[in-house]
Amino acid sequence: MKNIILLLLFVFIAVNSFAQVHTVKGIVMNDANDDLLENVNIVNLNQVIGTTTNQKGEFEISATVNDTLYFSYLGFKSLRVRVTHDWLRFGDIKVKMTELGIALEEVVVRPVQLTGYVEIDAKLIPVYDNYRYRIGGLNTGYEGGSSQPGAVNKVLSSIFNPADFLYNVFGKRPKQMRKVQKMKEDDEIRNLLQSKFDRETLMAVLQLERVDIDEILNKCSYSKDFIQSANDLQILDAISNCYEEYKILNRKK
Known part of the structure; x- marks a missing residue:
C-alpha cells in the first residue's frame, strides 16, 4: 500500500512538472549567413499566444513541454519547433530559417476611361x-x-x-x-x-x-x-x- 501511494505521488509530481509553464528563450537566424532576424513572428500554437524577435533576433515566450512554436517571416519558409526538456534544460536555442525566392506575379491595371459626361x-x-x-x-x-x-x-x-x-x-x-x-x-x-x-x-x-x-x-x-x-x-x-x-x-x- 505504501509503495502504491509513493508511486502515485511520483506520477503526480511528474505530470505536474510536465505541464508546468516555462519561459523559453531563443535566437532566430538566417540559415544562409547566420544574420539575426528582427520582427520574426512566433506563435505558440497550443497556448495561442504570440511574440516577435527583437533587434538581436532574440525572443521569449511562455510554453510547456511539447508545445509547438510556429515561426513566420516574410520571404522565409515557416517553421514549427517543438519545445523539449532539453530546450528547458540548456536554455537559449538557435532557430534557423531558410530564405525563399519570391516571384511577383505581373499585375495589369486597367484604368476606367471617363468621357466627362x-x-x-x-x-x-x-x-x-x-x-x-x-x-x-x-x-x-x-x-x-x-x-x-x-x-x-x-x-x-x-x-x-x-x-x-x-x-x-x-x-x-x-x-x-x-x-x-x-x-x-x-x-x-x-x-x-x-x-x-x-x-x-x-x-x-x-x-x-x-x-x-x-x-x-x-x-x-x-x-x-x-x-x-x-x-x-x-x-x-x-x-x-x-x-x-x-x-x-x-x-x-
Whole structure:
C-alpha cells in the first residue's frame, strides 16, 4: 500500500512538472549567413499566444513541454519547433530559417476611361455589389454578394443540417474553435494577422487547410471578393462571427 501511494505521488509530481509553464528563450537566424532576424513572428500554437524577435533576433515566450512554436517571416519558409526538456534544460536555442525566392506575379491595371459626361461615366464605373444580410436578433450579418441572392436561406440550412460542412468544422472542432477567441484577445497575434494575407498562421492554429477556411467563409455567405482580399485579421473576425452565430442558432434547433 505504501509503495502504491509513493508511486502515485511520483506520477503526480511528474505530470505536474510536465505541464508546468516555462519561459523559453531563443535566437532566430538566417540559415544562409547566420544574420539575426528582427520582427520574426512566433506563435505558440497550443497556448495561442504570440511574440516577435527583437533587434538581436532574440525572443521569449511562455510554453510547456511539447508545445509547438510556429515561426513566420516574410520571404522565409515557416517553421514549427517543438519545445523539449532539453530546450528547458540548456536554455537559449538557435532557430534557423531558410530564405525563399519570391516571384511577383505581373499585375495589369486597367484604368476606367471617363468621357466627362455624367450619364455615360456612371455606366462605365464598375459597381461592386458586396452587400450583407442580417438575421434578426443577431449582432452581425452575412456578406452576400451578387452571386448569392439566397444567403440567409443558405446559412440557415447549413446550420440546421447536421451533415453540413459547417457542422463538421464547428461542431466537431470545439478545441480549435476556442482558439479563435484566444487569438482575438492576444495583441501580438492581432498585430501579426493584420499585416498578413497568406492564411498560414490561421491554418496552423486552427489545423485547417486554406481551402477549408475559404469554404467556411463561403458557407457563411461572405463574398468571393472578401475571401480573396481580406487580411488574416479580418478573416479571423469573420470566422469568429460565423462561429458565434452558428452556436446561437444551433441552440435553437
